[in-house]
Amino acid sequence: MTEPIRFSLNGCAVEARCRADMTVLEWLRLEALLRGTKEGCAEGDCGACSVLLKRPDPRGRSAFQAANSCIMLMGQLDGASLVTVEGLAAMRTGAQSGHPVQLAMEENGSSQCGFCTPGIVSALAGLLDRQSGSEDADHTLAEDDIHDALAGNLCRCTGYRPIVEAACAAASQQIAPLPDHPVGSPNAVTGEDSSQMLHPATLDELLALLRQHTDATLLAGGTDISLDVAHARARWERVISTRNVTELRNISENADVLTLGAAVTWQEALPFVAEHWPSFATLIRRFGSTQIRSMGTVAGNLATSSPIGDGAPALLALGASLRLASSQDERTLPLDDFFLDYRKNALRPGEIIKAIHIPLTGSELDERRHAAFRVYKLSKRYDQDISTVCGAFSLAFEGDRVAGARIAFGGMAATPMRCTAAADALLGKPLDGATISAAKAAIAGTFKPMSDMRGSAAYRAMAAANLVDRLAHDLSGETVEVMAL
Ligand SMILES: Cc1cc2nc3c(=O)[nH]c(=O)nc-3n(C[C@H](O)[C@H](O)[C@H](O)COP(=O)(O)OP(=O)(O)OC[C@H]3O[C@@H](n4cnc5c(N)ncnc54)[C@H](O)[C@@H]3O)c2cc1C
Ligand code: FES
Ligand code: FES
Incomplete structure (x- = not known):
């Protein structure tokens, strides 16, 4: 039976x-x-629609996060807690009404047109809420944290300086908890009969529903697919959400592999990834915005099979594999074999990604070798932009010689793709000028990229090859950290 949301x-x-x-x-x-x-x-x-969302989590770790309400569906709210700028305005800060961020922005002259301001206030209130709730809360925010929190909020008039100053001023205040009235677990079916969202709680339930409703829309975070509703005014009669499926929310790790369930968001994956591959973590911090990362999943990114999706090059270079499940069976597929053509993948009807396995020790590695992983995203803007080219390099060394290499690119072909010729050019050699030139030539010979609004074919070809230079500088410790690439 359909229940209200x-x-x-x-x-x-x-x-x-x-x-x-x-x-x-x-x-x-x-x-x-x-x-x-x-x-x-x-x-x-743009972030103007940002609200604060807390969703139930079987792992018991839920916090308010900023999210974009323009691409969030009502069905996704069932069992959740939402705070809007009106809820923040009704909070008490000492003798005054309003959240400390609102008061500090007013005091600091941080708003001009006011249109973007509610979204900015929400993004910052989310940051301060997590900060004050964290175990090591000392109320001092790094400016980088503030910029990270604001990467998804555009202000075109005042500039960000007074906004950042207001955030710093608010952070020094006592922050009351955000208003919340938990309503319990999500119902199985919510919405109206003409448009329902189904919330299976187990993988078996999810797969049975997919088998029963072959025309249903499968939704994870909705940061890709819900643009069809927000922008193209698509109407969905039946949506099946992966969010509450316990098996899909798992993150686990043993000596060999890190496993991310298919409903794990980029934000949730970040600390686990950061522990093993700092360069991958840097990429994730540039993935969309905090709003996008708090909703968007790693599996959803792979399932879109976009040639410019940021997850694929890194995961291809790391030798990841996918666990796929349908109501009939389960299988494991190397990510190498997942992308078939432009936005086409190897998923069969009724089949889903269950989990992503990322090997912690590549089979090429042993204890005498040391490994290096780097991924580089080239985009027009540093934050909140899609890649023009993304290159990922996973190398193992024996002494100064390359003993194993996996190299992958996004933005260079109809699918994210490995460049085995470049990897072969490195194998058994030191990373010197001749080897680097050979790898660059192999990249140039492998790809025939396209021209589009993000970059010309010539730019892409040159930039991708030049990433080998960047890698070599990086590994020799010569890299100067740059903000915009
Ligand atoms: C403003 C903005 C910025 C963005 N920035 C970036 C960026 O920097 N880099 C980047 O790569 N992408 C970016 N994206 C795209 C998007 O956020 C990501 O691809 C995200 O990871 C998608 O995950 P999701 O959970 O939201 O997928 P959804 O939108 O829920 O689903 C996407 C597709 O995957 C399918 N799907 C979801 N889960 C599964 C599953 N378990 N098994 C099978 N199919 C499944 C869905 O049916 C749908 O077809 C951006 C999007 C926006 C709107
Ligand atoms: S309206 Fe711009 S992010 Fe939602
Ligand atoms: S205050 Fe609204 S765009 Fe800057």
């Missing part, structure tokens, strides 16, 4: 009877008449 809104339990595929932004502004949350781009880019 139940969630906490600014600390009050509410029930919404609406289409499950209605965007949260539309509901807030048109149904709840909470118009502080603004629509700018309606595609997750």
